[in-house]
Amino acid sequence: xxxxxxxxxxxxxxxxxxxxxxxxxxxxxxxxxxxxxxxxxxxxxxxxxxxxxxxxxxxxxxxxxxxxxxxxxxxxxxxxxxxxxxxxxxxxxxxxxxxxxxxxxxxxxxxxxxxxxxxxxxxxxxxxxxxxxxxxxxxxxxxxxxxxxxxxxxxxxxxxxxxxxxxxxxxxxxxxxxxxxxxxxxxxxxxxxxxxxxxxxxxxxxxxxxxxxxxxxxxxxxxxxxxxxxxxxxxxxxxxxxxxxxxxxxxxxxxxxxxxxxxxxxxxxxxxxxxxxxxxxxxxxxxxxxxxxxxxxxxxxxxxxxxxxxxxxxxxxxxxxxxxxxxxxxxxxxxxxxxxxxxxxxxxxxxxxxxxxxxxxxxxxxxxxxxxxxxxxxxxxxxxxxxxxxxxxxxxxxxxxxxxxxxxxxxxxxxxxxxxxxxxxxxxxxxxxxxxxxxxxxxxxxxxxxxxxxxxxxxxxxxxxxxxxxxxxxxxxxxxxxxxxxxxxxxxxxxxxxxxxxxxxxxxxxxxxxxxxxxxxxxxxxxxxxxxxxxxxxxxxxxxxxxxxxxxxxxxxxxxxxxxxxxxxxxxxxxxxxxxxxxxxxxxxxxxxxxxxxxxxxxxxxxxxxxxxxxxxxxxxxxxxxxxxxxxxxxxxxxxxxxxxxxxxxxxxxxxxxxxxxxxxxx
Numbered sequence: 001x002x003x004x005x006x007x008x009x010x011x012x013x014x015x016x017x018x019x020x021x022x023x024x025x026x027x028x029x030x031x032x033x034x035x036x037x038x039x040x041x042x043x044x045x046x047x048x049x050x051x052x053x054x055x056x057x058x059x060x061x062x063x064x065x066x067x068x069x070x071x072x073x074x075x076x077x078x079x080x081x082x083x084x085x086x087x088x089x090x091x092x093x094x095x096x097x098x099x100x101x102x103x104x105x106x107x108x109x110x111x112x113x114x115x116x117x118x119x120x121x122x123x124x125x126x127x128x129x130x131x132x133x134x135x136x137x138x139x140x141x142x143x144x145x146x147x148x149x150x151x152x153x154x155x156x157x158x159x160x161x162x163x164x165x166x167x168x169x170x171x172x173x174x175x176x177x178x179x180x181x182x183x184x185x186x187x188x189x190x191x192x193x194x195x196x197x198x199x200x201x202x203x204x205x206x207x208x209x210x211x212x213x214x215x216x217x218x219x220x221x222x223x224x225x226x227x228x229x230x231x232x233x234x235x236x237x238x239x240x241x242x243x244x245x246x247x248x249x250x251x252x253x254x255x256x257x258x259x260x261x262x263x264x265x266x267x268x269x270x271x272x273x274x275x276x277x278x279x280x281x282x283x284x285x286x287x288x289x290x291x292x293x294x295x296x297x298x299x300x301x302x303x304x305x306x307x308x309x310x311x312x313x314x315x316x317x318x319x320x321x322x323x324x325x326x327x328x329x330x331x332x333x334x335x336x337x338x339x340x341x342x343x344x345x346x347x348x349x350x351x352x353x354x355x356x357x358x359x360x361x362x363x364x365x366x367x368x369x370x371x372x373x374x375x376x377x378x379x380x381x382x383x384x385x386x387x388x389x390x391x392x393x394x395x396x397x398x399x400x401x402x403x404x405x406x407x408x409x410x411x412x413x414x415x416x417x418x419x420x421x422x423x424x425x426x427x428x429x430x431x432x433x434x435x436x437x438x439x440x441x442x443x444x445x446x447x448x449x450x451x452x453x454x455x456x457x458x459x460x461x462x463x464x465x466x467x468x469x470x471x472x473x474x475x476x477x478x479x480x481x482x483x484x485x486x487x488x489x490x491x492x493x494x495x496x497x498x499x500x501x502x503x504x505x506x507x508x509x510x511x512x513x514x515x516x517x518x519x520x521x522x523x524x525x526x527x528x529x530x531x532x533x534x535x536x537x538x539x540x541x542x543x544x545x546x547x548x549x550x551x552x553x554x555x556x557x558x559x560x561x562x563x564x565x566x567x568x569x570x571x572x573x574x575x576x577x578x579x580x581x582x583x584x585x586x587x588x589x590x591x592x593x594x595x596x597x598x599x600x601x602x603x604x605x606x607x608x609x610x611x612x613x614x615x616x617x618x619x620x621x622x623x624x625x626x627x628x629x630x631x632x633x634x635x636x637x638x639x640x641x642x643x644x645x646x647x648x649x650x651x652x653x654x655x656x657x658x659x660x661x662x663x664x665x666x667x
Contacts (some may be wrong), residue, residue, distance in 0.1 A: 101166070244283065
């Protein structure tokens with residue numbers, strides 16, 4: 001099939017027909033939906049595997065062990081693991097019971113029996129049932145360093161997703177005297193991913209607790225009080241699937257050494273012994289080495305080629321570029337942009353390239369293509385792609401463990417993820433509120449559901465979610481790899497414009513009847529509400545919240561800045577709302593469920609009076625200051641938000657009197 005670089009149209013139907021024609025002609029050209037990379041041969045599961053749970057998540061039962069399991073790590077520190085999968089004391093009373101697992105408020109106690117891996121460095125205990133969940137714990141103690149790892153596996157065989165609170169409780173031998181977090185604070189915040197604690201006993205080692213990745217989406221809440229350390233996760237386990245939490249602990253008599261270890265700690269290389277199926281289910285760590293279902297075995301010191309037998313060959317890859325026949329035509333990839341290539345399921349020469357910036361490109365290698373590998377001992381090998389399972393460049397600053405998001409990506413149903421230039425891309429979204437233009441700089445993602453389902457969902461940078469249909473049905477754009485093309489909408493799984501949301505707590509929140517949640521501002525200048533006592537004209541800035549009836553369209557209860565509640569019927573059929581940043585929607589009042597404003601302000605004349613009273617709090621006359629204080633108290637609770645904004649006034653007496661007013665108003 002001829003693939004055009006300029007102005008080609010990638011229609012799913014055309015691809016399927018072309019694929020069928022080539023199959024009939026006996027030609028092997030893999031440009032349609034690539035099959036997943038075939039897994040390596042694995043040993044047949046033993047009879048106990050079904051009891052233990054999903055294959056690939058658990059240790060093979062090499063040797064049965066009885067708890068407690070007492071081992072020493074590579075730095076000489078003791079780990080005595082009890083039937084809870086917790087540490088009893090560690091070295092010289094480092095713990096008085098560490099990393100006890102609570103699920104939904106219940107402490108889990110496992111059997112006193114478990115099993116170990118082949119070299120005896122890791123054990124597994126479980127399962128322990130809790131509601132619909134089956135829980136296993138894996139604990140590894142590293143022999144080449146002072147470190148231990150916990151892997152907690154939560155399997156959900158039921159047909160419904162389960163959301164539950166997970167708590168790790170560690171009891172110290174005495175009060176924690178020192179806490180240093182990864183951001184340098186003395187208490188754990190949303191900016192932190194690890195922390196070091198120490199008690200006031202010289203013989204007891206300090207501890208490092210690594211509880212999530214710096215940029216992990218699932219982040220715990222941590223409390224350190226007296227001799228208790230609690231780490232809380234809110235965990236969702238999908239139906240008929242599993243979710244995994246992973247954390248590390250270290251002991252050391254030097255707090256300074258642990259603080260340095262925490263700052264330098266990189267868990268990526270410490271997860272390589274875990275199976276791909278387990279790694280991709282870890283939700284509190286960003287697991288490098290692969291994405292989009294492609295896993296690469298990478299080294300910190302050498303490039304590596306792995307042949308079809310799975311044998312690694314280490315050295316330096318000297319190719320200057322790689323060339324693939326892709327859906328978008330022939331593309332040459334500079335070696336500096338390539339992290340590695342892994343064999344796909346479409347024949348000996350079908351590979352998926354993992355590129356910097358989060359791209360994945362699938363295609364066919366030329367029959368004579370090979371990887372040139374310079375050996376450290378001398379000599380150069382030319383390994384044909386047909387004989388290779390994968391190749392990967394060493395971890396470096398240019399090719400880090402974690403692939404950084406570098407710009408907008410098309411995520412295709414074929415498994416390809418390709419970067420494109422958003423400039424000039426015209427996207428519109430047909431919603432129940434009308435057709436709106438989607439500006440790439442305001443978007444996080446546009447997700448397209450399975451083929452045949454017309455509902456798409458746009459997620460904006462501020463977290464707003466809007467249902468509709470992406471238009472047009474063919475997108476004309478330029479790929480960062482070079483080709484200009486037209487992509488059929490049916491080929492798209494999603495379009496990613498940014499990596500993370502940029503939430504803003506100062507925005508108003510809207511909930512619509514179809515489940516859409518929007519963040520922004522009411523765009524109407526006035527709201528007219530017909531009440532049984534007459535007509536009220538309201539300014540949105542004075543409104544605290546609006547609740548709308550599900551059965552009587554346009555009927556609403558409006559709560560104002562001072563706590564007043566007005567009930568009545570909106571005069572207008574639509575109430576415009578601006579997603580900020582984003583489009584303004586003319587939303588029919590019957591589609592609103594609730595509007596919550598971030599801050600309701602008093603009317604302008606009340607605000608002016610409030611500022612006048614605040615200014616008078618610093619007057620020379622005691623009588624004037626007292627009059628201003630009483631005047632502010634008489635204004636009522638509705639002025640509390642504005643009062644709090646002046647708590648940092650430069651005059652100490654003004655600050656004191658504002659605090660007094662807030663307390664007298666019950667704030």
